[in-house]
Amino acid sequence: MTKFQVNGKPVELDMDPATPILWAVREQLEMTGTKFGCGIAQCGACTMHLDGKPIRSCSTPLSQAEGKSITTIEGIAPEDGTLSKVQQAWISEQVPQCGYCQSGQIMSATALLKTNPKPSDEQINSAMAGNVCRCGMYGRIRKAIKVAAGIEESSTQETAA
Amino acid sequence: MNDTVEVEKPAKKKGKWTRRAFIGAGVAAGGALVVGVAVRPGNPVDSLKDIVAGGQGEELINSWVKIGADNVITAIVPHCEMGQGANSTIAQMLADEMDADWEKVRVMDAPADGNYVSKDALRVFAAPGFKGGETMEPTYDGLFTQISKLAGGYVTGGSSSVRSTGQNGMRIAGAAAKEMLVAAAAAEWSVPAAEITTDKSMLAHAKSGKSEPFAKFAAAAATQELPRAPKLKTSKEYKLMGRPMQRTDIPAKVNGTANFxxxxxxxxxxxxxxxxxxxxxxxxxxxxxxxxxxxxxxxxxxxxxxxxxxxxxxxxxxxxxxxxxxxxxxxxxxDIDALNSNKMFANFGKALDEAGDDGGDSKASEGDVLGVMEGAAKKVEAEYRVPFLAHATMEPxxxxxxxxxxxxxxxxxxxxxxxxxxxxxxxxxxxxxxxxxxxxxxxxxxxxxxxxxxxxxxxxxxxxxxxxxxxxWSREEDTAHDHYRPADISRFKGGLDKEGKLTSWNNVHCSTDEPAESPLVEFYDIPNVSVRNAEVEWPLKLGAWRSVGHSQHGFFVESFVDEAAHAAGKDPVEFRRELLAKSPRHLNVLNGAAKMAGWGSELPEGHGRGIALVRSFNSIVAEVAEVDMTKGMPRVTKVFCCVDAGFAMNPDGLSAQMESGIVYGLTAALYDEITLKDGAVQQSNFHDYRMMRMDDAPDIAVQIINGAPDNLGGAGEPGLPPAAPALANAIFAASGKRIRELPIAKHFA
Incomplete structure (x- = not known):
């Protein structure tokens, strides 16, 4: 039995502790926001936070979560129903295309800004290089991180007529 | 041998695309108005029979709109959302023609049901209480069913959603729905239809001060006469089209709720x-x-x-x-247990040897290529090679x-x-x-x-x-069992006259050219042209890979044009300007990209610029790549992209597609190849089929030219083809090294 927290709620799972956290969360907890991309920690689509630090959940066994706290894409918005600054910036910069990698991108960006609220371009590169976006939205991701950090102004697109 | 040959009919005059729209409408559950449109390009036809027997290459477009009792307007779109954002843009086009409130417009995938465009569709997903009958266009019942069955009609590809379904389907559906609502309100209010205005999903009559939501007249609208040719807005009247509205699918993609x-x-x-x-x-x-x-x-x-x-x-x-x-x-x-990539390319080479200077299957033939080549002041020759490529979608x-x-x-x-x-x-x-x-x-x-x-x-x-x-599928399975972009070899001979003008162009390659225009260079003013392909066998399953044949021929053609420019001793932009003398839209795009990039201005030592221009899916795109060669492996620092897609229905969406196509194209150009050993694919995951990442992606700037408001081009693919040749040409400018085989990384290992 592995005991840990997911998005602030206590969880107990009776599964092989070698199972990657990704599959435990997707299949047992039925939280499907986190995605499977490569299975070998090469693409970052499965990024979650383990005690606040980004991990590749496809290659991190459940045993590592014992007694710890996991945060997924479903758990980063404030409880008042609004969106986090990173999520808001992802919308204002119209970042996602297919969107499949974006949970992982947002989790990596969120972790970066938590430890480094005003990152440089180099620091953004280094924090985000583990996350592949096959739609190639790197320019928009970089811009959105800077908007969320308050380094740059939003280029807000229109909504209403 | 039969002496009588059928004389080829003269090409239909280009220009106005004729189309005929069949419109149907009905009332769905809760009084919702449902309007459907089927459009068949080509000559108008008078009977269902002719439509069903319609020839190949004709496109049938089906669009639906539903106005609910809550005044929410739903665009029912026969395309899937894979990142291109087209469904959102199509809804934007519908909403504009309807004068709908964009905040209350929803997008819904059409059900994958061969009858979804038929009267049954209303029953299936909108209208348990549907009453069709007398309000229907007489041919309507069978027409929509037959059309959908004929077309298998639910494909997302070919950068076509906005320019076909949006332009010729959704806009008509929107305009028709609005006209019917106006007619219903005019009858109810006893005022002339011409005095009724529409805005934000509301109908209003200024003189009497009346104002009601669309939904109020939804049921009555269905009893109005069906408009035969609803009036579409001119580009000057657009309210939503041409504006960078936010995509409807994005909110769900930032909080984990998007359903893949x-x-x-x-x-x-x-x-x-x-x-x-x-x-x-x-x-x-x-x-x-x-x-x-x-x-x-x-x-x-x-x-x-x-x-x-x-x-x-x-x-x-x-x-x-x-x-x-x-x-x-x-x-x-x-039979292919012993096959490897080198052997396969050797087979390709043999097929091209056999085709020689005038053999193979002719794709284009103008003038006297061999004769003019013979008398050329200078000849240029080159052979290019590209590998198989996997799609590597993020979702296996x-x-x-x-x-x-x-x-x-x-x-x-x-x-x-x-x-x-x-x-x-x-x-x-x-x-x-x-x-x-x-x-x-x-x-x-x-x-x-x-x-x-x-x-x-x-x-x-x-x-x-x-x-x-x-x-x-594991990533390994996904990489090794794709339907691959074909590998190809393409050979060129070009002849320059004594003024350095390209007067002959002889090309032979192996790929089967999908779409057929992909190897052609008709927008360049070259009087003598021969383009041919040689038949070969491929040992892998082939498929459409973003921009299809343009992904190969863009690299081949634009690399060779660059080589010809250097052979002529001319600047590559200047050389292309001369070739584009009769193609003003192409020339504008070329000049646009050159200007954005500051073409001709000085760059640091070891840096270089390259340009390429490709027309694909009816959009013209020029890109200038800047490369830094000082660190060994080429590093693309900037890409300047100028695009003319006729009219940008959503400029931010078009820009996003250009950015995406550029990164996709550069990724392949720099890093990727699928190779065969003992008949099997050797690559397996992202460590040996590499992706561009944040730290090696260039800064990208996009400029849009609206060069033909009624002649829309695609967006999802056209950004890709110029990326590889622009980069290869930049590498040559910076280092004198000519890249004739992709991927580029092979040459800098």
């Missing part, structure tokens, strides 16, 4: 999971299988030898994959299937829901109509999800086991 194929599941049913491994060589089959270890592994439920693949079904996906990894298989021999191929009681349910992401439905039916051994498709976002398509092979697999496994099964 891999997330699909039947409600309240425990899923089982399947991992699969196909025979490594195309055409080979499993000869023997040793699954002794797998049988005893935790969670394993069934191990299946399906002939062309092995599957393990388990309680969890990871368990299934672990068990699969332990299975030892041997395979039947095939996957499909959830449940087969029971002669029925099959499918949850998957596909670019072709109706073909996927047939693929599932085949796998499940049921009829097409027994399959229910549950739509989802696609975690990338790029042409890969035009091939529903994974759907058939899932249906077969589900049928064999009886479980609802979620079948997921």
């Amino acid at each position: 194929g891999i997330d699909g599941a039947p409600e309240g049913q425990a899923l089982k999971y399947a991992a699969v491994k196909a025979a490594p060589i195309v055409g080979s089959r499993v000869k023997s299988m040793d699954a002794a270890t797998a049988k005893g592994m935790p969670g394993v439920l069934q191990i299946l030898n399906m002939g062309d693949f092995v599957a393990v079904v388990a309680d969890g996906y990871w368990q299934a994959q672990q068990a699969l990894n332990s299975i030892k298989t041997s395979y039947e021999k095939t 191929m996957n499909c959830t299937a449940w087969v029971r009681d002669g029925k099959c349910d499918i949850w998957t992401g596909t670019q072709v829901p109706l073909w996927a439905r047939s693929a599932a039916a085949e796998g499940a051994g049921v009829g097409d109509d027994d399959v229910t498709m549950h739509s989802a976002f696609l975690g990338g398509g790029f042409g890969r999800r035009l091939e529903p092979d994974y759907v058939t697999q899932a249906a077969r496994v589900a049928k064999a086991t009886g479980y609802p099964v979620k079948l997921i």
